[in-house]
Amino acid sequence: MSKRIFAISDLHIGGTDTPMLGHPELLAGFLERLANYTPRRGETTELVIHGDFIDFLAEPPFEAWTTTEQAALSKFNEVWDRKTLTPIFEGLGKCARKLNKLTLLLGNHDVELAYPRVREELLRKLRVQEPRCHFVFNNEAYRIGDVLIEHGNRYDGWNAIDHDGLRQALSCASRGEPAPHPMEICPGSLLVRDVINPLKTRYHFIDLLKPEDKVVALLLSALEPALGFDLPTIFKGAGHYVSQWARNRPWKSRQDGRPPEVERLMHDTASSGVPRPLADEFKSELAPAEGARPLSYGPRALSKEFLRDPNAEGLAAHARQNLHLSPARLKKLQVALRHALSDDRTFDPQESDGPYFAAAQRMSRNSAWSPAPPRVVIMGHTHLARWKEEGLLTYLNTGTWADLMAVPPAVLEDSVSAREALADWMNALARNELGGQREPRPHFADVRLNAEGSLLIGGSPLLRSFDPEEAL
Numbered sequence: 279m280s281k282r283i284f285a286i287s288d289l290h291i292g293g294t295d296t297p298m299l300g301h302p303e304l305l306a307g308f309l310e311r312l313a314n315y316t317p318r319r320g321e322t323t324e325l326v327i328h329g330d331f332i333d334f335l336a337e338p339p340f341e342a343w344t345t346t347e348q349a350a351l352s353k354f355n356e357v358w359d360r361k362t363l364t365p366i367f368e369g370l371g372k373c374a375r376k377l378n379k380l381t382l383l384l385g386n387h388d389v390e391l392a393y394p395r396v397r398e399e400l401l402r403k404l405r406v407q408e409p410r411c412h413f414v415f416n417n418e419a420y421r422i423g424d425v426l427i428e429h430g431n432r433y434d435g436w437n438a439i440d441h442d443g444l445r446q447a448l449s450c451a452s453r454g455e456p457a458p459h460p461m462e463i464c465p466g467s468l469l470v471r472d473v474i475n476p477l478k479t480r481y482h483f484i485d486l487l488k489p490e491d492k493v494v495a496l497l498l499s500a501l502e503p504a505l506g507f508d509l510p511t512i513f514k515g516a517g518h519y520v521s522q523w524a525r526n527r528p529w530k531s532r533q534d535g536r537p538p539e540v541e542r543l544m545h546d547t548a549s550s551g552v553p554r555p556l557a558d559e560f561k562s563e564l565a566p567a568e569g570a571r572p573l574s575y576g577p578r579a580l581s582k583e584f585l586r587d588p589n590a591e592g593l594a595a596h597a598r599q600n601l602h603l604s605p606a607r608l609k610k611l612q613v614a615l616r617h618a619l620s621d622d623r624t625f626d627p628q629e630s631d632g633p634y635f636a637a638a639q640r641m642s643r644n645s646a647w648s649p650a651p652p653r654v655v656i657m658g659h660t661h662l663a664r665w666k667e668e669g670l671l672t673y674l675n676t677g678t679w680a681d682l683m684a685v686p687p688a689v690l691e692d693s694v695s696a697r698e699a700l701a702d703w704m705n706a707l708a709r710n711e712l713g714g715q716r717e718p719r720p721h722f723a724d725v726r727l728n729a730e731g732s733l734l735i736g737g738s739p740l741l742r743s744f745d746p747e748e749a750l
Contacts (some may be wrong), residue, residue: 280734284312284750285326285427285723286362287658288678290356290387293336293368296482301718302366305679307746308720309369313376315750319424322378326420328676329385329429329658332357335470336387342467343389350390351399358403367403374404381412383420385429385659386437386466391415392444394452417441421652423731430657430675433633435723436466437659454617482710484575487683488625488662492618500611502647503709550691608697611704624662625684627741631657631664635673642671653733654740656723663721665741674723674741681716720744 289305290298299305317323334344337353344350358367374380382391382400390396392415401411414420417439419428431437443461450457478484481501487494623629638655645651656674663677689700706712724742726734 279320279322279729280318281322281324281422281727281729281731282317283326283422283425283723283725283727284323285328285656285676285725286679288330288661288680289384290330290333290336290678291363292333292353294338294360296478297336298485298678299334300681300716302363302719304368304485304718304744304746306365308722308744309366309373311746311750313372313444319442324379324381324422325373325377326381326383326427328420328427328656329431330387330678331382331385332391333387334390335467335475340471340475342463342471343461347393347395347502350393351395353390354389354396354399357465367670371404371406374406376425380404380406381414381420383414383427383429384439386431386439386464387470389439389444392448394448416445423727424650424653424733425656425727425731426652426654426727427656430634430637430659431466433637434466434659436469437464439464481707482712483683483707483715486712486716487685488680489619489622492622493615493685496614496618497704497707500607500704507536536750554690555589580697605694605697608701611698611699612690612692615685616692619685619690627663627665629664631660631666631673631675634660634675635664635666638671638673639668642669654725655673656725663719663741663743672740676723676741677719677721679720681718683712683717685713726748 282633286308291302291305295298312325315323332354334350334353335342337357344353357363370380375596384392391400391413397413401407404411417432419426421427431439440462443457443459446459447457447461474485483497486492487497610708634657638657641655642651642653653670654672654674656676658676658678660675661678661680662675664673664675666673686699686703689696689703721741721743723740725740728734
């Protein structure tokens with residue numbers, strides 16, 4: 279007997295006008311291919327979706343957490359009934375009925391899947407019953423022999439979920455009672471609600487462009503110069519806000535003093551300062567106006583300036599009027615982007631995965647495991663595929679099925695033609711003309727175990743890019 283595990287994450291199914299899942303036919307094709315897979319003799323199969331399956335954060339009315347079970351159920355049904363997504367859900371239903379097991383883990387965009395009635399409705403639509411469809415929603419990692427799978431958001435200070443509050447909310451929902459205390463909402467979800475979603479209505483690239491920490495602020499400084507004073511607030515304020523949020527949440531740990539997990543959250547989270555290229559190239563834009571008062575910390579305060587009308591001096595206004603930025607201004611932006619992306623390895627699968635790989639290392643070295651620590655740790659959350667090996671540990675990140683974007687290398691060259699190309703690219707961003715720029719990079723983990731749960735060496739690669747023409 280042997281077991282073959284397929285793992286995918288960050289599907290981000292949801293959103294009406296500007297969905298992150300821009301190529302649903304690829305996901306539908308993968309699920310159809312998997313449903314038609316013929317196992318080897320004595321082989322069992324399992325599909326694991328480890329987080330951010332249905333994107334409740336992308337569904338109107340936009341909420342960081344859907345506070346009633348009925349509202350969450352309505353959002354779920356609205357997504358499921360969307361005709362463009364029908365092939366995906368038909369394929370998932372076939373997988374649920376054909377494979378030996380379907381396992382779903384929570385991420386930070388699909389916490390509402392934990393509601394009892396939402397889970398029941400999913401089972402009904404898939405036409406399966408537990409335990410054939412297995413839910414992991416109690417902050418546990420999913421261990422299968424040598425393999426450990428989780429979403430990864432618990433190692434991200436922005437997006438760690440208040441699972442104590444969630445358990446209380448679910449307990450009350452199962453009895454038809456209101457929760458006596460609201461669940462603590464992680465700052466990342468508040469940021470999506472108060473900043474990303476409003477910005478995305480104006481600029482569709484906001485949650486697709488990578489690396490977002492290096493380039494999005496630079497591009498916004500050109501698109502909306504009036505945001506200049508707010509950019510330091512976003513970077514400095516966000517770091518301060520997340521660290522304070524981690525310090526003050528007792529559900530992070532019950533230990534006395536500041537627990538190591540909080541120290542890691544504070545150390546591993548986003549930078550607390552404005553990136554050097556941005557500070558160097560945009561000194562005047564970032565200088566606070568005379569008499570200006572800094573904004574308060576927190577996502578809702580940070581979103582304040584994003585919600586006003588576009589500034590007439592911004593590139594967005596220029597693009598709408600078919601005007602062009604001056605060569606000097608273009609060169610300034612180009613220099614800053616070139617510095618920000620110098621030696622950037624965002625899309626290199628061998629590049630470090632920060633706190634996620636560090637967490638995998640800790641788990642693989644933990645002598646408390648019985649009988650042995652995991653040999654393969656699989657995460658998602660970052661949207662960037664990774665495959666790193668260290669000793670007996672193999673770390674995989676399955677990336678995302680949502681679209682991704684990158685700054686075209688050609689626009690960074692120090693030439694007049696490159697700056698003209700940069701102007702054209704920026705104008706396309708401002709007009710939301712993203713055709714040809716949104717690129718899917720779907721990956722999945724493919725792991726084989728023997729009857730004892732030990733990793734089988736050989737066979738398919740552990741991390742694979744989905745190719746519609748390639749057999750599973």
